[in-house]
Structure formats: C-alpha cells, structure tokens
Amino acid sequence: MAAAVGLLTGTALVVTELNSPTFGLEAAPRGDAPECARVAKDSPDGVGGQRRDDVTLPGVAVWGDGSVVLRCGLRPPAPTVDHCLTVDDVDWVWREARSRDGEKVLITYGRNPAVELTVSDRVTAIDDVLVELSHAVRPIRQKNECVSAADVPATVS
Template sequence: MARPSRRLRLGLGFTVAAVVLTGVIVAHELGSPTRGVEQAPHADAPACADIAEGYPAALDGHELADTGVPGVAVWGDQSVVLRCGLEPPAPTTDLCVTVDSVDWVYRQDESGDGRKVIITYGRDPAVEVAFDAQDTAVDRALVELSRIVRPIRQRNHCVDSTGG
C-alpha cells in the first residue's frame, strides 16, 4: 500500500486542526455568560465604569459571572443581565415604577418567553436589566440594582410612577 503524499498529510493535518479550533471556539461561546448579549452603544461611559464597581457578587442567589465586556453584568446563567450605556428612553405611557428613588420603565415590547426587561428612566446613560422572571425574584433584585444605579444623575422622572 502506498504512503499518502506529504501534501495530503499536511492538508489533513490542517483540516483536523481547523475542526478542533472551531469546536473550541464554539464551546467557548456557548459557555460564555454573554452569549447573545450585545454591548450597549455607550458602555464605555464613565458612569458605567463607576456602577460596575458596585456590582454585587451575588444577586438573588445567582453568582456574578466574569464577562470581560464593559457595561455588561450577568448573574447566573443569564438569570439577570444588566447592560449600561443605552440611550435613555423617550417619554412613554409604559408602566413605570420607582424603586429607591430610581425610575424603571417596563419594556413590554422586549419582554416575553419568561423574560422581563426594564430600563432606567431619566438617567443618562440608561441601564437596562433583563430578568428570567421564573428564576429570579424581580422585586428583591430590583432593590439591589437600584442602589447600584442611583449614582447616575436623574434628569427626568416618570410622571405617574408606582412604588416608593
């Protein structure tokens, strides 16, 4: 039986290496806490860096993951995802609640499939939080997150908010 040519062996070696490398990259991305999470346009704002220093190590029993992405914090397996650096929402008739002096607007159009999405109102940059409502006590987590977000200066308030 003839031995495969050197060119064929090299080609096979490169192919195997490429397949292995692709598998490693895919496995890394699937295991990444930020899979599918986009960084906000103004995530590099100083206010986002400031609040990042106050992220709790755990939120409603979910551990803070190391994302390595500025302006993004993830607790648990995306049970809670925070993105800082968004444009503040325009005036809206959407439900707005005030928690510890922070106004939050419920983003019904972006919520669904067991996820609830809220965004700060009247603060620039805005902070958006997506909760897995089946896995997280939203009210408790919101109290902790409001404490973190409060230092971002509030420029406007919800006209008719509920809460306190």
C-alpha cells in the same frame, strides 16, 4: 494527529463560546462611559440568588449564566405610558413590548446614560434584583422622574 487535536480544540472553543452567558450580547452604544464603568464595578457579586458571571463587555454585568443581564449606556427612554416603578430612588420602566416569553426587560427612566435590565422568568425574586441593582445605578444623576396619570394635567379641547 495534529489536525485532529486542532479540530477538537476549535470545537471546544466554539462550544464554550456558545455556552457563554454573553453569547450574542453586545455592549450598549455608550457602555464605555465613566458612569457605566462605575455601575458595572459597583454591581454586587450576587443578585436574586444568582452568582455574578465573568464578562468583559464595557458597562455590562451578568448573573446566573445570563439569567440577569445589566447593560449601561443606552439612550434614555422618551416619556411613556409603560408601567414605571420606583425602587430605592431609581425609576424603572417595564418595557412590555421588548419583554418576551421567559424574560422581562426594564430600563431606568430619567438617567443618562440609561441602564437596561433583562431578567429571566427563572429568577423568581425580581424585586430583590431591582433593590440590589438600584444601589449601583443610583449615582447616575436623575434628571426626570416617573409620574402617574393623576399627576399629568388634563388637556382641554
């Protein structure tokens, strides 16, 4: 009987872990940086109509059972031709190559540490998510900013 109870308890723990919004999710390499602790702490209780999930990974915030995932502590991206948009003074680069069916991946540009945002297609208000999270990200000092192709000097051959 004790073995059966232990087996059921173990099975319940495995099922709970597999259903966790953080299953398979890892903190970013510098997720324990003070800036990241502040971003995670200052992130809102809800974004894009999704409630915040309880997670303990450093520099990570999750909403809507993993529909929105914020990871702070990444290396800032190098200059890129990927699409960039500015939301409330925070530049976000859409990582088209990293986005997969069903989700979009964005990363802050010009801030160190960088913040990555993964948003499921189930979230229809990605613009609201960016506005709501830019407030938490803005205190990380911006050293570079996105520029348009028109701002880049032409090279002379």
